[in-house]
Amino acid sequence: MNGDRSAGVCAVIDPEQGDHGTMELHGTLETASFHRALHHVAEIRPGARHPGPRLVRHGPDLHTVELPGGGASAPAVAGLLADLLTATREPCPGAGPAAGPAGPLCRTLPRTEPVTPLQQQRLADALAWPGHQVEQVVWRWYGPLDTERFEAAWHAVGERESVLRTAFVWDPRPRAVVFDRGFTHIVRHPHGTVTRRAALAARERARAFDLRRPAAVRLTLLDSGPEDAAAPFTDVLVTYHRALLDSWSVRLLMRECCRAYLADGALPGGERRPDLGDCARRLGSQDPGQANDFWRGPAHRTAVPPSGPARSAGSGGTGVLRAALSPARSTHLAHWAARWGVTESSVLQAVWALLLYRARGTAPVPATVGFGLDLPGRGLLLEGIEGVPGPFENALPVTVSVHPALELPGLLRALRDLVIDLSAHERITVGGPVAAGGSGARAGGLLAFGCGPRLEAACGDELAAHGIRLEEQEAAGAPAGYALRLRAGHDARRGLVLTCVYDRDLVNDGAARTLLAHIMRLLRLLPVTATATTTVADALTLMPDTATPRVPDGPVTWDAAPLVPLRGASAPAAATVCLIDAPGAPRTGHRELLRHYRGPEALTTLRLTTGRQAAQADVLARLARSSGRLVLGGYSGAGALACELARQITGPGVRPPLVVIGGDDHDPDGPRRLASALQRASASAARP
Numbered sequence: 001m002n003g004d005r006s007a008g009v010c011a012v013i014d015p016e017q018g019d020h021g022t023m024e025l026h027g028t029l030e031t032a033s034f035h036r037a038l039h040h041v042a043e044i045r046p047g048a049r050h051p052g053p054r055l056v057r058h059g060p061d062l063h064t065v066e067l068p069g070g071g072a073s074a075p076a077v078a079g080l081l082a083d084l085l086t087a088t089r090e091p092c093p094g095a096g097p098a099a100g101p102a103g104p105l106c107r108t109l110p111r112t113e114p115v116t117p118l119q120q121q122r123l124a125d126a127l128a129w130p131g132h133q134v135e136q137v138v139w140r141w142y143g144p145l146d147t148e149r150f151e152a153a154w155h156a157v158g159e160r161e162s163v164l165r166t167a168f169v170w171d172p173r174p175r176a177v178v179f180d181r182g183f184t185h186i187v188r189h190p191h192g193t194v195t196r197r198a199a200l201a202a203r204e205r206a207r208a209f210d211l212r213r214p215a216a217v218r219l220t221l222l223d224s225g226p227e228d229a230a231a232p233f234t235d236v237l238v239t240y241h242r243a244l245l246d247s248w249s250v251r252l253l254m255r256e257c258c259r260a261y262l263a264d265g266a267l268p269g270g271e272r273r274p275d276l277g278d279c280a281r282r283l284g285s286q287d288p289g290q291a292n293d294f295w296r297g298p299a300h301r302t303a304v305p306p307s308g309p310a311r312s313a314g315s316g317g318t319g320v321l322r323a324a325l326s327p328a329r330s331t332h333l334a335h336w337a338a339r340w341g342v343t344e345s346s347v348l349q350a351v352w353a354l355l356l357y358r359a360r361g362t363a364p365v366p367a368t369v370g371f372g373l374d375l376p377g378r379g380l381l382l383e384g385i386e387g388v389p390g391p392f393e394n395a396l397p398v399t400v401s402v403h404p405a406l407e408l409p410g411l412l413r414a415l416r417d418l419v420i421d422l423s424a425h426e427r428i429t430v431g432g433p434v435a436a437g438g439s440g441a442r443a444g445g446l447l448a449f450g451c452g453p454r455l456e457a458a459c460g461d462e463l464a465a466h467g468i469r470l471e472e473q474e475a476a477g478a479p480a481g482y483a484l485r486l487r488a489g490h491d492a493r494r495g496l497v498l499t500c501v502y503d504r505d506l507v508n509d510g511a512a513r514t515l516l517a518h519i520m521r522l523l524r525l526l527p528v529t530a531t532a533t534t535t536v537a538d539a540l541t542l543m544p545d546t547a548t549p550r551v552p553d554g555p556v557t558w559d560a561a562p563l564v565p566l567r568g569a570s571a572p573a574a575a576t577v578c579l580i581d582a583p584g585a586p587r588t589g590h591r592e593l594l595r596h597y598r599g600p601e602a603l604t605t606l607r608l609t610t611g612r613q614a615a616q617a618d619v620l621a622r623l624a625r626s627s628g629r630l631v632l633g634g635y636s637g638a639g640a641l642a643c644e645l646a647r648q649i650t651g652p653g654v655r656p657p658l659v660v661i662g663g664d665d666h667d668p669d670g671p672r673r674l675a676s677a678l679q680r681a682s683a684s685a686a687r688p
Contacts, residue, residue: 008669010662010677011082013067013643016655021067023053023082026662026677029063031055037084041077043112044175053081079643080171082661086636110177113166113277114284118377118394118427122243123174123211125481127583128609131318133242134205135477137250138197139455141234143468145221147188150257152265154219157256158182160267162275163244163389164253167214170583172641178277182214188221188234197222198320201237205318205477209241210666211584212637216244217253235473242391244276247475248376248452249389255458258470262462274382276390282382283427320476321500321512323520329527330496336527340409342416344496345449348488349373349398349415350408351522355515356444357402358540359548366403371444372482373398373419375426376451386453395446395480396422404537408530443553446482450475450489479503483554484512486519496523503554511549518548562616563623564605566590571600575628575682578620579605580645582637592671599679601631608641620657621649629685630657633678636664658685 009027034055054066067078115123126133158164158181165182168174194200204220220237238250245253260267325333330344337347349371356369377392378385400415455470463469471492476499479485483506487499498519502512525542563578577599579590590605597603604623606616624630630649632642639661650656660681663670 008673009086010660010673011086011639012677012681013078013082013639013659013661014656015067015078015646015650021078023065023067023078025063025065025085026680027061027673029085031057034063034065034085037081040084041081044080044169044177045077045171053078076171076640076644079639079641079659079661080169082639082643082659083169083637086639086662087664110167110179113176113178114280115168115174115176116276116280116283116391119176119243119280119391120174122391123168123583126211126243128607129481130208131205131478132481133478134209134239135242135245135247135250135475136201136205136237136239137247137475138201138473139236139238139254140471140473141236141468142231142470143233143463143466145234145468147186147221149261149265150221151184151186153257153260153267154184154186156260156265156267157253158184160256160269160272161253161389162271162277163249164216165214166216166244166276168211168243168584170637170640172644174583176277176280179214185215185218186221187219189223191223191225194222197235197237201239201476202318204237204239207239209584211241211243212582216241217250242393242480244391245389246377246391246393247448247450248378248393249391251452251455251472252387252389254470255453255455258455258459258463262459262466272388274384274388276388279380279382279385279388279390279392282380317504318478319500319502319504319507319509319512321502321516322474323498323500323516324491325496325520325523327493327495329524330490330494332527333496333523336530337412340412342412344488346412346416346419347523347526348449348486348519349419349447350411351519351526352445352447352486353400353402353411353415354522354536354539355518355548356551357536358543359550363540364404364537366401368399368401369444370397370399372396372446373422374446374448375419375423377426379423379426392427393448394426394428396426396428398422402536404535404540406536407532408526408534408536408539409532411536443551445484445486445551446480448485448487450487456492474499476501479554481554483507483552484515486516506552506554507549514546514549515551518543518546562607562609562619564607566594566603566605569600569602574599574601575631575685576623577601577603577631577633577678577682578623579603580632580634580638580642581605581608582635583608583641585635585637590671593675596672596675597679598675599682601628601678601682606645617645617648620645621651621654624649624654624657629655631660631678631682631685632657633660633674633681635670635674636661 009025009029012024013021015021038053052068056064056066058064122133162178164184165179166176167179169177189200200220200222204218209215217238217240220239222235222237224233238254240250256267333347334344337344352371353369356371357363357367360367360369372395374393374395377394398418400418402411455472474497475487475489479501484500484502487501489497491497498516500512500516521544522539522542526539529542530539594603606620608616620630632646634642639659642659642661646657646659658681660677662677663674
């Protein structure tokens with residue numbers, strides 16, 4: 001990330017070489033690059049004391065860095081320095097696709113910003129399940145769409161909104177860095193080049209976000225065909241990462257894009273303040289004591305029995321289903337909800353609670369059910385928070401007692417009051433809804449009701465003057481770690497639209513269709529049948545005889561071993577190479593590296609999973625004791641984490657592992673360079 005001509009550098013860190021630990025640097029390196037990297041380390045870790053690493057030049061392609069204290073006092077600093085020196089280029093796209101995935105070189109240092117607790121949680125979750133944090137929304141753009149002007153508009157938005165220029169480094173904790181330039185990847189597909197929008201959306205969801213680079217959002221444009229000649233349109237598919245954005249924020253960004261588009265790609269005003277960094281600092285200054293007391297209260301210690309076993313349903317992937325109420329029925333539903341002093345959101349929560357209760361099969365005995373509820377998370381006392389793009393939406397646990405004799409309006413009001421209480425503490429991260437015993441399983445599914453600025457209200461008239469009209473079509477994505485996620489919102493005609501996204505490893509297609517059908521049935525029938533005296537038992541009689549499927553807990557419990565063997569050793573007493581994935585890097589596998597590796601060493605890879613750090617360190621320590629000297633390796637970005645793992649496993653009877661960092665998984669020659677560096681280090685590490 002230092003953005004200079006230090007291309008192709010590989011670093012080998014040995015913490016026990018002589019009186020000092022050393023870092024060997026193989027490849028072209030400018031002295032100025034080394035000093036810029038040191039400056040950058042000081043910016044990222046301002047509280048760390050760096051005793052002055054010294055660069056020694058042995059030739060144009062070989063340098064050593066002396067690490068006072070062997071690097072043991074601050075191993076992550078040595079790893080972070082390796083990450084900065086081995087990055088082939090600073091991710092500063094903006095010169096267009098010709099610049100390549102990493103973009104043109106940038107020579108300015110980014111500024112460091114704090115990371116919110118919610119971001120930390122999502123980044124940790126993405127280590128094990130990257131797809132959990134990928135979301136999508138589709139707008140339909142009626143009228144002319146000039147691609148060049150559209151790209152210029154998004155470039156202007158990126159200059160204004162720092163979140164679009166934000167990436168992460170790990171030291172080994174995640175830290176946000178904001179660059180002076182960013183990149184929004186935009187691709188337009190003419191009619192006929194893509195068969196189905198659903199297939200395109202699934203393909204975009206499957207593409208990983210490289211969080212080491214400032215590109216929090218991707219846009220894909222899909223043109224309509226000749227059959228729509230009377231009203232041509234372009235579907236704008238926005239794919240984004242939840243560690244940086246949420247659905248409210250994407251609406252804000254799209255509104256800014258439309259403003260810039262109408263102004264020929266320009267957006268007046270400088271960088272937005274406050275921004276996400278300001279919000280993170282404000283959050284960091286607040287005392288969480290009151291909120292912690294709330295979550296420790298009796299209402300949130302209620303044991304919720306697991307909804308169902310987290311067993312594979314067998315089909316795999318993500319399923320998406322949609323259903324809608326007509327505008328007339330939606331209006332009737334809203335008026336019926338208002339009669340009891342609640343909103344449509346409370347009605348949806350009550351309907352879901354009824355289905356969870358019915359699926360449990362315990363009637364007529366009262367039972368407590370639980371599910372996750374997405375809240376906007378914008379209750380921070382900071383002026384202008386409503387206009388700040390960032391990841392604020394937060395899923396919090398809702399538990400409610402369902403009694404067959406309870407009158408339905410009472411259930412609606414109980415849920416309303418509970419959500420009001422939750423909203424006062426919506427910024428607290430609690431690890432997701434938990435099942436009984438604090439297992440961490442996400443039980444009962446997740447509900448979300450779309451809110452935030454509506455595009456047509458902000459600039460609909462100005463767009464109409466240019467023959468343009470925008471409609472939000474759908475919002476989908478992953479189930480966010482739950483077995484099933486239900487998102488509700490309104491279409492352009494104010495009809496209520498439900499999108500059900502489910503993990504097909506946990507919920508089969510038939511069960512998801514049945515659940516959605518039952519929800520829609522209750523939403524249609526309750527407003528025309530339920531009165532003040534209608535009980536929960538009465539409401540359940542509106543359901544068909546078809547059984548209501550249970551919603552299993554999610555995600556699937558991962559019992560697999562942390563180490564995944566890639567190939568065995570071909571010589572006795574050879575070193576073992578363990579590959580560490582760079583956090584945030586796309587998981588493209590290690591096939592190319594294996595193809596280039598020629599050494600006799602065994603190769604394995606470590607699965608990084610949040611909450612299993614102790615198990616990961618333990619299995620690495622056993623590996624280090626049972627073979628030749630252990631070598632930890634990875635692409636640029638994994639250095640700080642690898643050095644921290646090396647520190648954790650070093651002890652009596654365990655030599656400090658070598659750490660090898662280099663190459664770039666975006667660089668076609670990166671796997672060969674890393675394989676070569678690993679071979680050199682492994683040969684020197686072989687046990688005498």
